[in-house]
Amino acid sequence: MQILTTAAGLHAYTEHARGAGQRIGLVPTMGALHDGHLQLVQAARTDCDVVVVSLFVNPTQFNNAEDFRLYPRVPEADAALLEPAGCTALFVPSVEEMYPQPAVLRFDFGDLERVMEGAHRPGHFNGVATVVSKLFHMARPHRAYFGQKDWQQVAVIRQLVADLSFDLEIVTCPTIREADGLAMSSRNRRLDAPARAAAPLLHQVLQAAAAQVRQGVPPAQVRASAEAALAQEPLLTPEYVEVADAQTLQPLADYAAGRAVVLCLAAHLGGVRLIDNVVVE
Structure with missing residues (x-):
């Protein structure tokens, strides 16, 4: 090399x-x-x-x-x-x-x-x-x-x-994840033990949101549910949760047939900013 x-x-x-x-x-x-x-x-x-x-x-x-x-x-x-x-x-x-x-x-x-x-x-x-x-x-x-x-x-x-x-x-x-679902990131090195223990919640919330999208739950309700779930973790400060068109990235008010959806979030955890997403085809 x-x-x-x-x-x-x-x-x-x-x-x-x-x-x-x-x-x-x-x-x-x-x-x-x-x-x-x-x-x-x-x-x-x-x-x-x-x-x-x-x-x-x-x-x-x-x-x-x-x-x-x-x-x-x-x-x-x-x-x-x-x-x-x-x-x-x-x-x-x-x-x-x-x-x-x-x-x-x-x-x-x-x-x-x-x-x-x-x-x-x-x-x-x-x-x-x-x-x-x-x-x-x-x-x-x-x-x-x-x-x-x-x-x-x-x-x-x-x-x-x-x-x-x-x-x-x-x-x-594809995103590579730790065994507990946390998306691998260089910033993960900065997480202290309590923050690292709480970090898998990000992917868990996205997985739950993806299940709701597949069930046809309206985007506004999906966002609200995800925000409420994140708010339960005192170490975590959500920055945004979005249900968007996977290509245009514009927030969705409703779903369109044949269009993939991307669920994105960003949050601060123990002073470290993390992002993650899940795509729903």
Whole structure:
């Protein structure tokens, strides 16, 4: 596994691979890797000849300075996990390498970013789109891999690819969960013991909501039931619960035949912000 730290080095590496007729997979991450990340790497290795993993805690997508400061950073441990998983090149740039000058371009994804994460984290998706665009230009992958846990982020990135005509395919892999249902996340490392014990409630609430959707319970009632269930846990502060169209992400007043529904939530648990979702076909 090669370690690359500059945009020029990454570009040279992937251009050489392209010249040799190899397919390139890109897995963008912010590090503190878990099995969910490694699943993305393994999927990329199955599909592609070359697998590039980026490890960069992107400051422009954090709307909370304390969250950025506390985000787990364990690059040596991450590197040790990646090579056995199939990574062929690890891209570990500095902030100065990724942003030699402050980014002034602003993205607007319309209704996609005016709900849920976009509404509660102003500027978040602008930062995501900026850094992902840079990585796509630097690496020129054939495929890029993202996890379903960040459902809204994937929708935004698909829109980015379509609008800017990036010549690549976005691949979404299922959320990987702990044995008790908690969605794997780098932020889980920050949960203390009581918060970790309460954390499975998030997925339990989503599963109950999904059962209600399948039974035809109106979206407003599904939301209210989920909010009431979350409110029973004193350590947990819900931020939002949404029943939305899985493609447009717009809140639903009723269901439409043939349209998938996504159930999304965000909550603060012991000072740590967690998100999760379940898709109901």
